Amino acid sequence: MGSKGDILQVGTNELELVDFRIFKEENGKVYEGIYGINVSKVREIIKYPKLTELPGVPEFIEGIFDLRGVVIPVVDLARWMGITPPQNQEIHPRVIIAEFNNILIGFVVHEAKRIRRISWADIEPASFSSGEGVLDKSKITGVTRIENDEVLLILDLESVVEELGFYQPDVESDVNIDKFSGTAMVLDDSLTARKIVKEALHKMGFSVVEAKDGEEGLEKLDELYEHYGERVTDELKIIVSDVEMPRMDGFHFAAKAKEDPRFEEIPIVFNSSISDHFSEERGKEAGGEGYMVKFDANVFFAEISKIVRSHIKTAS
Helix, strand or coil: CCCCCCCCCCCEEEEEEEEEEEEEEEEEEEEEEEEEEHHHEEEEEECCCCCCCCCHHHCCEEEEEEECEEEEEEEHHHHCCCCCCCCCCCCCCCEEEECCEEEEEEEECCCCEEEEEEHHHECCCCCCCCCCCCHHHHHHEEEEEEHCEEEEEECCHHHHHHHHCCCCCCCCCCCCCCCCCEHHHECCCCCHHHHHHHHHHHHCCCHHHCCCCCHHHHHHHHHHHHHHHHHHHHHEEEEEEECCCCCCHHHHHHHHHHHHCCCCCCEEEEEEECCHHHHHHHHCCCCCCEEEEEECEEEEEEEECCCHHHHHHHCC
């Protein structure tokens, strides 16, 4: 993997992807699927380890192994995607150790190719329909074209974590929830994630404006300004933004919003499945007042309350 010495600058609207391949065979012909995962979610890439099989688990779970004292489940991506690997082609599988929502999980791929730097502006949401036996578009967060006009698919590997029951977000809290008035904005390309955050913010008394990426978020800010004028700073109490979004990511959105004198005082907190310290630092550089890993209700309510109260105190 190497180090993150070649650091992405905040506000450039770029991400780095690990390009990996999954081979499949159809009608005697071998096809090479090109996929990607955000480098920020990859801890390391290793050779296929010796696994301990688990009874009574989905067939795409190969087993578990111990990585320096941490037990990690390993998922066969080809099986998860319903792909039949070629029988007569030599494959040297690798396991990508990824971290989502503070959970480590291994993904078996047929080849780990390289790291690519791509602009979020060149990544489009998955909008194609798929037939039976083809990867469900709900498992794809974005698509982008690379050399030779080939298409790279960014997989929603977090949905594996949810399918396995490792990550089951719940907006119920065992602490008292502070109540506020005014509006909150939520940016996330995942409808499910927006629904969870929206429900939590409603519990706190906010009305909620939604956007599915940074570009739409800037449009919504303009609309709010048209409606409230200079009072928008008093009305819009907080912006909760995902980091990974097609067209414009959360860091680029935050940098743009903070550059605009109309919105620079409105606090932004990032709510992301990326749980590395590097991304938290990038969030601060982009102008964010906080960074949360999806989704712990107690942490969410406490962090939002702290930031909003500080904003109200500063504004008064």
